[in-house]
Amino acid sequence: MPEIRSSDVIADVVVVEPDPHGDARGRFVETYRRSWFPLGREMIQGNRSEKQAGAVVGLHYHLHQADYWYVLRGRARVVLHDLREGSPTEGATLCTDLDGEVDRGLFIPPGVAHGFASVTDLLLWYLVDSYYNPADELGLAWDDPEVAADWTVTDPVLSERDRSNPSRSAIEPALRPRYGLRT
Secondary structure: OOEEEEOOOOOOOEEEEOOEEEEOOEEEEOOOOHHHOOOOOOOOEEEEEEEOOOEEEEEEEOOOOOEEEEEEEOEEEEEEEEOOEOOOOOOOEEEEEEEOOEOOEEEEOOOEEEEEEEOOOEEEEEEEOOOOOHHHOEEOOOOOOOOOOOOOOOOOEOOHHHHOOOOHHHOOHHHOOEOOOOO
16 A cells, blocks of 8 residues: 655645555556545646656646656755645645655645755656646746745756746735635
């Protein structure tokens, strides 16, 4: 049985440590099962992201979409920040590592800003519970002092979008996530 635990830093974030199985032929790991996530809906789209060492992606957030991340190769420093108004962990930041050598998945609920730094070249596989919706593709400044993230990379490589995301205090009221609101 995999070890499934809720984060003690951000409410509704779930960490999964699956059981790998191997023999002389190789290994097998069950990486995702819907029943592991009480707040999760059915994941309907899978994505693959390859980044070079030094890349920083995020911080991104969604009002309606949840993500499940699993690093297949390389190492990522993951940064999560609870933007949800009314959350018991509102304003909390969690920095954790996902490593392709260590079987570990991360469920990220709607309203929790998420990003990662590629500590090494990286292959990230992730699932989402809704199709791409540009109106639900929102951002928070990766270097916002209120987030106080330790990205572990010096001289990060960022997209134009991620360089221009607003600070937490500049997010428009209509784009602020609320705890418990899920459609």
